[in-house]
Amino acid sequence: MNPVVVLGFDAAAPGLIRDWALPAFARLRADGVTTSTRNPPGLYVGAVWPSLITGTSPSRHGRWCYDQFVPGTYGVRRMTAEDYQVAPFWMALDRAGKRVAIVDVPKSPIRALGHGLQLADWGTHDPDSLGFRAYPETLARDVQRRYRTEPVGLCDHYGHDREAVQRLCDRLIERTERRTELCLDLLARERWDLFFAVFTESHCAGHQLWWLHDPTHPEHDPALRRALGDPMERVYRALDRSLARLLAALPTEATVLVLASHGMGPHYDGSLLLADMLAAMHVSGARRDAVSTLQRTWHAAPAALRRVVNPLAVRTGLWLGRRRAGAPPGLGSALRTPDPTRMRYFAVPNNDCHGAIRLNVVGREPAGCIQPGRDFDAAIDALGEELSTFVNEDTGRPVVAALHRIETLYPGEPHEALPDVIVDWDRSATIQRVVSTRYGRLARPKVTSRTGDHQPTGLLIARGPGIASGHAIAPIESVDLAPTISSILGLPRPDLDGHPIEAIVAPSTS
Ligand SMILES: [Zn+2]
Numbered sequence: 001m002n003p004v005v006v007l008g009f010d011a012a013a014p015g016l017i018r019d020w021a022l023p024a025f026a027r028l029r030a031d032g033v034t035t036s037t038r039n040p041p042g043l044y045v046g047a048v049w050p051s052l053i054t055g056t057s058p059s060r061h062g063r064w065c066y067d068q069f070v071p072g073t074y075g076v077r078r079m080t081a082e083d084y085q086v087a088p089f090w091m092a093l094d095r096a097g098k099r100v101a102i103v104d105v106p107k108s109p110i111r112a113l114g115h116g117l118q119l120a121d122w123g124t125h126d127p128d129s130l131g132f133r134a135y136p137e138t139l140a141r142d143v144q145r146r147y148r149t150e151p152v153g154l155c156d157h158y159g160h161d162r163e164a165v166q167r168l169c170d171r172l173i174e175r176t177e178r179r180t181e182l183c184l185d186l187l188a189r190e191r192w193d194l195f196f197a198v199f200t201e202s203h204c205a206g207h208q209l210w211w212l213h214d215p216t217h218p219e220h221d222p223a224l225r226r227a228l229g230d231p232m233e234r235v236y237r238a239l240d241r242s243l244a245r246l247l248a249a250l251p252t253e254a255t256v257l258v259l260a261s262h263g264m265g266p267h268y269d270g271s272l273l274l275a276d277m278l279a280a281m282h283v284s285g286a287r288r289d290a291v292s293t294l295q296r297t298w299h300a301a302p303a304a305l306r307r308v309v310n311p312l313a314v315r316t317g318l319w320l321g322r323r324r325a326g327a328p329p330g331l332g333s334a335l336r337t338p339d340p341t342r343m344r345y346f347a348v349p350n351n352d353c354h355g356a357i358r359l360n361v362v363g364r365e366p367a368g369c370i371q372p373g374r375d376f377d378a379a380i381d382a383l384g385e386e387l388s389t390f391v392n393e394d395t396g397r398p399v400v401a402a403l404h405r406i407e408t409l410y411p412g413e414p415h416e417a418l419p420d421v422i423v424d425w426d427r428s429a430t431i432q433r434v435v436s437t438r439y440g441r442l443a444r445p446k447v448t449s450r451t452g453d454h455q456p457t458g459l460l461i462a463r464g465p466g467i468a469s470g471h472a473i474a475p476i477e478s479v480d481l482a483p484t485i486s487s488i489l490g491l492p493r494p495d496l497d498g499h500p501i502e503a504i505v506a507p508s509t510s
């Protein structure tokens, strides 16, 4: 059976790989088939790697964000790679006697392997809280000794001044080069049936260096760009050189899959304002109710009482609204204030690209107030109407481009634990200040160093025995990768959610 080698480039933008004509990628494209990959809609930022490595939808593997809402509690919990409900596809290969090497594949759980090795979070973007770990455990010490601790650390902790940018860029390139040596070393140790390694430097570079890459970004600094060039391009070119070195070292009979997991573009979204928008809507609704109650009570109250009670009390709701707008925003904040048990809908964590909303449903939430069925449908319509009143103060355009019900994104799948509604933002400009004729003005302070953020589609290039050269094929789903690799290695997985990609699998099985 011919071996499979997967080389991943985490969150590397397919458009930039093409625009910069990176030579190793271009050569590979000429030698093989190319396709774009579709990642789990609305949830892809946190679900892309779990879906790639388990071959299942987020409704099945259960992981789409670093923090997730816990049904039945109104609370959230931190997720780790050990929380998946489906094992990585390579475990079945290992059980069947295949030799697998899994190197820094993001968001991977570590399991004992009968025939292989695994490294997790030696140097990944947003490493799992479990830290650097390996199977066998002795491999971690060996890697530390030979390749030391990775040189970047958390990429969010660098600044935007000239020295910080240079330092981050140099360290990302250094990590790329060290990782290349590490991969060449591990590749040479055995004849692997599956060697799967991921470079995550593209991910850090995209989040942190987008502002200097993109001349239309509001934080772009033309003088610094002239002085430094495009540091993001430097990182991508280093990755391309690594790809060339690794390709040169691979056995000729290997099927090679090169994957850019999900894309990168400007960090234009309103997710950090969503909790405040929903809070303002809630407070406004509560105020409307409170005002009518107070007015009724007021007119019914004895004249003496009316003289001592300040009528301004009816503006309590407004005051709450002002306080809320000035409170530190962020995902999860709406889970604390206002009290979500009293809200009709509240924000739940889902990274930043898409907002996520849960409805407070009777019988599902402990203090549900929306009946399933017609009430639920009407509540979603009302939610859409209320959110549509918010416009971006800088552009005058509505900030919400579309709302999607989760069952339309994941038809036929269980979605009790998923958010009910996914928010597509108008991502044509940065969303810092929003204003609604009904709910007032909300602004958020700058709370992230990230100027780049994800795009939903990725890229897959496959080269190998029998695979056509220079062809583009129709887009695939990211869950197709696991059954494709399994089929090439002779262990079809009809139990997974994806399907083997004919153009890649068929040549080696015919
Ligand atoms: Zn990211």
Ligand SMILES: [Zn+2]
Pocket: 124, 125, 126, 154, 155, 156, 203, 204, 205
């Ligand atoms: Zn990073």
